[in-house]
Amino acid sequence: MTTIKEPLRPDDYLNAGYGVKSWLLTLDHKRIAILYLISITFFFFVGGFFAVLLRIELMTPAGDIVTAETYNKLFTMHGIAMIFFFLIPSIPAVLGNFLVPMMIGARDLAFPRLNLFSWYLYNVGGLFTLYTMTTGGIDTGWTFYAPYSSSYTLSDPVPVVVGIFVLGFSSILTGLNFLVTIHKMRAPGLTWFRLPLFIWASYATSVIQVLGTPVVAIALVLLGFERLTGVGIFDPKIDGDPILFQHLFWFYSHPAVYIMILPSMGVVSEVVSCYARKKIFGYNAMAFAILGIAVLGFLVWGHHMFISGQSVYAGLVFSALSFLVAIPSAIKVFNWTATLYKGQIEFRTPILYAFGFIGLFTIGGLTGLFLASLATDVHLTDTYFVVAHFHYIMVGGAVMGYLAGIHFWWPKITGRMYNEAWAKFSALILFVGFNLTFFPQFILGYMGMPRRYYVYPEEFQVLNVMSTAGASILGLGYLIPMIYLTWSLRKPKTAGNNPWKATGLEWTTVSPPLTHNFDSVPTVTTEPYLYDDTDDASGSAGSAGSAGLAGLAGLDSSARAALPPHPKEVKRGRS
Amino acid sequence: MWNFPLLPEAASTVATEIDAIWWVLVAVSIFFGAIIVVGLVYSAVRYRRGSKASRAGAMNDNLLLELSWSIIPLTIAMAIYVWSSKVFIDMHVAPPGAMEVYVVAKQWMWKIQHPEGNKEINELHVPVGKPVKLIMTSQDVIHSFSIPAFRIKQDVLPARYTTQWFEATKPGEYHLFCAEYCGTSHSGMVGRVVVMEEADYQNWLAGRRGADMMAGSGEKLFAEFGCQTCHRQDSGQRGPALDGLFGSIVTLSGGDKVAADADYLRESILNPGAKVVKGYQLLMPTYRNQLTPEQVNELVEYVKQLGGIKIGENKR
Numbered sequence: 001m002t003t004i005k006e007p008l009r010p011d012d013y014l015n016a017g018y019g020v021k022s023w024l025l026t027l028d029h030k031r032i033a034i035l036y037l038i039s040i041t042f043f044f045f046v047g048g049f050f051a052v053l054l055r056i057e058l059m060t061p062a063g064d065i066v067t068a069e070t071y072n073k074l075f076t077m078h079g080i081a082m083i084f085f086f087l088i089p090s091i092p093a094v095l096g097n098f099l100v101p102m103m104i105g106a107r108d109l110a111f112p113r114l115n116l117f118s119w120y121l122y123n124v125g126g127l128f129t130l131y132t133m134t135t136g137g138i139d140t141g142w143t144f145y146a147p148y149s150s151s152y153t154l155s156d157p158v159p160v161v162v163g164i165f166v167l168g169f170s171s172i173l174t175g176l177n178f179l180v181t182i183h184k185m186r187a188p189g190l191t192w193f194r195l196p197l198f199i200w201a202s203y204a205t206s207v208i209q210v211l212g213t214p215v216v217a218i219a220l221v222l223l224g225f226e227r228l229t230g231v232g233i234f235d236p237k238i239d240g241d242p243i244l245f246q247h248l249f250w251f252y253s254h255p256a257v258y259i260m261i262l263p264s265m266g267v268v269s270e271v272v273s274c275y276a277r278k279k280i281f282g283y284n285a286m287a288f289a290i291l292g293i294a295v296l297g298f299l300v301w302g303h304h305m306f307i308s309g310q311s312v313y314a315g316l317v318f319s320a321l322s323f324l325v326a327i328p329s330a331i332k333v334f335n336w337t338a339t340l341y342k343g344q345i346e347f348r349t350p351i352l353y354a355f356g357f358i359g360l361f362t363i364g365g366l367t368g369l370f371l372a373s374l375a376t377d378v379h380l381t382d383t384y385f386v387v388a389h390f391h392y393i394m395v396g397g398a399v400m401g402y403l404a405g406i407h408f409w410w411p412k413i414t415g416r417m418y419n420e421a422w423a424k425f426s427a428l429i430l431f432v433g434f435n436l437t438f439f440p441q442f443i444l445g446y447m448g449m450p451r452r453y454y455v456y457p458e459e460f461q462v463l464n465v466m467s468t469a470g471a472s473i474l475g476l477g478y479l480i481p482m483i484y485l486t487w488s489l490r491k492p493k494t495a496g497n498n499p500w501k502a503t504g505l506e507w508t509t510v511s512p513p514l515t516h517n518f519d520s521v522p523t524v525t526t527e528p529y530l531y532d533d534t535d536d537a538s539g540s541a542g543s544a545g546s547a548g549l550a551g552l553a554g555l556d557s558s559a560r561a562a563l564p565p566h567p568k569e570v571k572r573g574r575s
Numbered sequence: 576m577w578n579f580p581l582l583p584e585a586a587s588t589v590a591t592e593i594d595a596i597w598w599v600l601v602a603v604s605i606f607f608g609a610i611i612v613v614g615l616v617y618s619a620v621r622y623r624r625g626s627k628a629s630r631a632g633a634m635n636d637n638l639l640l641e642l643s644w645s646i647i648p649l650t651i652a653m654a655i656y657v658w659s660s661k662v663f664i665d666m667h668v669a670p671p672g673a674m675e676v677y678v679v680a681k682q683w684m685w686k687i688q689h690p691e692g693n694k695e696i697n698e699l700h701v702p703v704g705k706p707v708k709l710i711m712t713s714q715d716v717i718h719s720f721s722i723p724a725f726r727i728k729q730d731v732l733p734a735r736y737t738t739q740w741f742e743a744t745k746p747g748e749y750h751l752f753c754a755e756y757c758g759t760s761h762s763g764m765v766g767r768v769v770v771m772e773e774a775d776y777q778n779w780l781a782g783r784r785g786a787d788m789m790a791g792s793g794e795k796l797f798a799e800f801g802c803q804t805c806h807r808q809d810s811g812q813r814g815p816a817l818d819g820l821f822g823s824i825v826t827l828s829g830g831d832k833v834a835a836d837a838d839y840l841r842e843s844i845l846n847p848g849a850k851v852v853k854g855y856q857l858l859m860p861t862y863r864n865q866l867t868p869e870q871v872n873e874l875v876e877y878v879k880q881l882g883g884i885k886i887g888e889n890k891r
Contacts, residue, residue: 068759141756147733148716148758152682236734242717243732276622279635307719308730309737312667316660323652327645330607334644337611340618342633347623355615362611366604373655374663375593376600379726382719382754446597447583448723450754453762457750459580 012415012493012512027112028515033098033413035119040086040094041482043126047081050074052475055437055468061458071454072139073155079142080133084164085126087398088256091263092209093122093174095405096202098413100178102506102513103196105187105522110180118170118177125167132159141452143253144219146234146245150226158227161220168213171259175209178202187505189524193287196504196528197280200287201266204294208255208262212298216252219245246308250301258297260394261361262290264401265332268354271404272336274502275351276343279529281335289328289335296325306377315374322372329365333358348500349423353404356431360396364389367442385445388438396434403430403481408500410485415493415512422484430477436470503530586745586770587725592662594726596655603651666727669740673706677789677872680711680718680731682757683764688872691780692788697766699751701743702776708740710837714868719755722768728754734845736838743770793877796870800862814859815852821879826853840875 013030016022023031054074057065066074097115101108109115132138138157140149149157182203186195222233223245232238234245273280280286302310302318336358345351367389370376380386411417440463449460456464498507505522506513585591621628634640676699677688687695701707711720711731721728722741729739753764771779787795797803805814815825820835828851833839842849844866847859866874 068762072756072759072761139759143756145717145756148756152716152758236732276618277624278633281634282636282641285641306663307728308717309732309735312664315663319660319663320653320656323656324649326652327649330648331641331645333611335641337614337618338634338637338640340615340622342628342630343618343622344624344630345619345622347619355619358611358615362608363604366608369603369652369655370597370600373596373600373659375589375659375666376596378663378666378728379593379597379723381728382721383723443581447580448721448750448752450721450752450762452756455762457765 011514012510013515014415014512016515025116027108027116029097029101029109029112029115030413030513030515032115032119033094036089036093036097036122039119039123039126040089043081043085043130044478046130047078047086048475048478050078050081051471054078055471057454058456058464059461059468061456061461063455068454069139072141072452073133073137075452076138076141077133080129080160080164083142083256083394084167085122085129087260087394088171089122089174090260090398090402091267091405092178092202092205092259093118093170095198095267095402095409096174096178096205096263099198099409099506100181100202101185102509102517103199103504104182104185104190105505105518105524106181106185107516107518109177110185111177114173114177118173121166121170121173125163125165125170128166129160129163132156132163143249144223144245145249146223146226146242147236147240150223150233150240150245151235151237158224161224165217165220168217171209172213175206175213178206179210182206187522187524190505193284194524194527195287196266197269197283197286197290198263198266200290201262201269204290205259205262208259208294208297212252212255212259215248216256219248219252222248243305243309246305247301250304251298254301254304255294255297257390257393258293260398261401262293264357264361264398264405265290267401267405267408268336268357270502270504271350271354271408272339273529273531274408274500275346275348275354276340277346277531278339278343279527279531281338281341282331283527283529285331286335289331292328293325296321296328300325303372303377304381306374307381319372319374319377323369326365326369326372329361333362333365347424349418349420349427350404350408350500352424352427353400353407356427356434357397357400357404360392360400360431360434364392364397367392379448380445382450383445384441384449384451387451388441388445391438391441396438400430403427406481406485409506410488411495411499412506412511412513414489415495416488416491417495417499418488419484422480426477426480426484429473429480433470433473433475433477437467437474438470440464440466440470503528584724584745584747584749585726586743586747586749587722587727588742588744589662589666590724590726590744592665596659596662600655603655607648666739669708669738670706673708673740674702675708675710676701677869677876678709678711678720678731679868679872680713680715680720680753680764682715683753683760685720685751685753685764685766686869688789688869689780690789690876691784692786692791693780693783697751699766699768700776700779701768701770702773703743703746703770704773706740706742708738710736710738710872712736712841712868712872716757717755718753718757718764721752721754722749723752724749725768730755736841743768746770746772746775789873789876790880791877792870793873793875796866796874797877800865802874805859813855815855817878818881820881825850827851828853828855837875837879840878841871844871844874 013028023035026032053066057071136155138155138160140153140157144157182199225231226233226235226240230238232240234240234242236242269280269286300318300322302314303322306315370380371386371389407423444460444463447460449456493512495511497511508522509518585594675690679686685697687699709720712735713731713733715733718731719728720731725741727739727741729737731737747770749768751766751768753761757764806817823835824832825835826832833850845863846861848857851857
């Protein structure tokens with residue numbers, strides 16, 4: 001990663017040490033973020049590989065390329081890899097790790113050693129699970145429903161459950177680290193309502209990670225315990241209760257969706273505001289909507305269980321609460337739209353991804369109403385409608401947001417700029433490929449095709465072929481960024497400290513940042529997103545970014561002096 | 576492959592109600608989706624960097640606007656909630672007099688028992704225009720009995736009954752799916768629902784009838800397993816008599832009251848200690864490993880018809 005051609009600048013974090021040891025034993029939150037980036041990218045492509053096989057198998061109604069058992073293992077492993085090893089850690093562990101201290105003007109996270117330990121836990125859990133997947137695998141679905149998982153499956157879920165249990169601690173500890181950091185280490189003057197919305201989102205996400213993850217850990221421990229000892233917990237044959245497992249599982253796994261989507265919402269808020277050159281519309285409502293979603297997210301798990309045998313009364317309560325979640329979500333979407341209104345919108349790659357996020361999240365959210373509504377849920381649950389819905393949220397939403405963030409902060413993280421044309425092209429390809437893959441699945445679900453079906457009636461084939469065709473485009477869309485982002489690392493670090501002229505403390509330091517982030521502790525005197533410099537032609541590049549951030553002038557100018565001016569900034573100094 | 580419908584068949588009374596909610600939700604989604612898309616595209620084009628459009632009056636806050644786009648969606652959501660919940664409740668309350676059919680799920684097949692004694696596997700024959708209540712249980716893992724054309728689906732659980740009902744409106748054949756993942760051949764746990772005109776249905780019943788009605792088989796089991804030694808009016812104080820039991824309210828030894836429904840009967844056969852009737856000792860052994868789920872269904876059907884209703888005089 002350090003194929004550097006430009007003169008060395010020993011003060012940036014990428015140059016702070018060389019060799020494997022300087023990375024594997026680093027306590028720098030920025031380096032740990034890079035480690036996570038590599039790990040989760042690996043698991044993303046592992047999960048993606050499983051998805052490719054699933055989509056190829058589903059091109060024809062009959063079973064062709066794999067057996068039913070293998071198919072069942074593939075969708076199980078696709079779900080486990082994507083949810084536990086990619087989506088949940090994606091934004092928090094990569095962008096959160098990198099940005100939380102920088103955005104609040106801190107030197108590092110509160111517990112750097114714990115942070116590194118979390119990465120090791122993640123890898124131990126992840127690689128152990130991957131090992132068990134490749135030596136037998138499990139076929140329970142990522143939902144592990146008992147009593148199938150506890151008493152009936154011929155595969156062995158215990159090692160996988162152990163792997164996820166270990167990994168869960170990585171998530172809990174990261175959340176804990178963020179909570180303490182955000183509470184205790186904000187720069188002077190950075191009050192709660194001056195925080196960037198990404199910090200609010202990271203904060204709410206961390207609360208969910210800390211409160212929710214132990215519950216799924218308990219569920220998985222009980223599952224393993226029942227399987228190993230035969231003590232009845234979930235299997236009614238030995239006096240257990242199978243619905244209990246579903247309650248414990250979804251008590252975490254529904255909020256887990258918000259672990260995936262809230263950070264993306266934070267990213268999108270930063271990106272939309274920056275490229276519209278406009279303060280985010282309704283900042284307070286946006287912050288409270290994040291908290292509202294996080295709190296309500298804990299109260300709606302029963303909507304996964306409307307037909308499970310849960311009582312009708314419980315269904316009525318969970319349905320009402322689920323509808324309520326739609327309101328803060330709607331507020332966020334409307335407020336992003338309103339932020340763009342009368343802005344100065346510049347179409348750079350990150351906002352294209354953010355547009356993709358808003359559009360796809362809106363579809364994902366609206367189709368969520370069909371599943372919150374009791375009567376329609378009866379028909380749609382456990383069908384491809386659900387599959388389409390959660391992919392719109394988790395891939396169309398969370399992954400688009402993740403890519404928006406990666407592209408937005410890439411110049412800050414690496415000091416390099418990627419090829420903008422390729423980046424825009426891939427954003428377009430992903431949007432088209434995504435919709436072609438998953439929109440047909442809404443129709444399949446309404447037609448009644450159940451999920452997790454290895455063979456299916458032939459009237460569903462046309463839509464399945466469309467979906468597979470879309471998936472091939474989607475897959476391409478994920479490979480292209482891999483290539484041009486990696487390629488950009490060959491270039492010199494000339495991205496500039498603040499190529500987007502964004503506000504926020506992270507843009508006031510050099511790119512890539514110094515190991516200690518800031519030379520002096522920044523002081524914050526104003527609210528965030530002061531983009532109301534509609535006079536874009538002012539010419540003083542970077543002034544928008546550091547406007548109102550007193551105490552930074554020295555750092556900004558000295559850091560800047562060390563750098564050649566970015567060609568784009570020179571060019572833009574005009575019109 | 577070129578059989579390519581885009582709308583599912585609607586063949587039950589509830590299907591049309593659910594489709595109505597579906598289409599309203601589709602309309603609501605298109606409406607709000609269009610607001611967002613139009614808003615995004617309008618702003619993106621008109622307020623692109625460098626455009627001449629006036630930015631005068633740009634807002635960062637507007638309480639009225641924010642309240643309206645919170646309260647209007649909330650109102651719409653609550654209206655749909657109430658409507659949908661009403662249909663959901665109706666879907667859970669079978670009309671009195673609905674004909675009953677028992678379903679036993681196992682990896683990977685559906686076993687159907689009609690009270691008339693007819694048995695089927697992976698097929699369910701029902702008459703058109705009559706409410707049918709399914710009383711379902713599983714002998715292993717969780718399954719889900721799903722008929723998309725009827726828009727109904729209910730998980731089928733081990734060790735308890737779950738129920739759902741429907742009234743078919745069109746004769747024909749429809750898919751029956753297992754919708755809850757249940758292992759290797761989950762996608763092979765499929766079958767068909769055959770909806771017939773009443774006369775055809777009666778012919779089918781008569782032509783395929785088993786040796787005994789379910790209650791008759793239950794009566795034989797009742798004798799075979801020695802149930803009558805304790806559960807007859809004349810059997811002293813050992814066990815509560817069962818005549819007229821079904822549908823009544825039973826007081827338990829702890830003072831709680833429960834309704835004597837099918838689930839109660841089933842639990843009392845398989846796990847007698849769970850609910851002991853007031854005034855009785857727990858003398859009964861469990862029959863958990865001695866009776867198949869089908870046999871339990873037959874005993875329940877028998878007990879159901881003791882007392883008030885005579886055997887063979889089903890409620891249809």
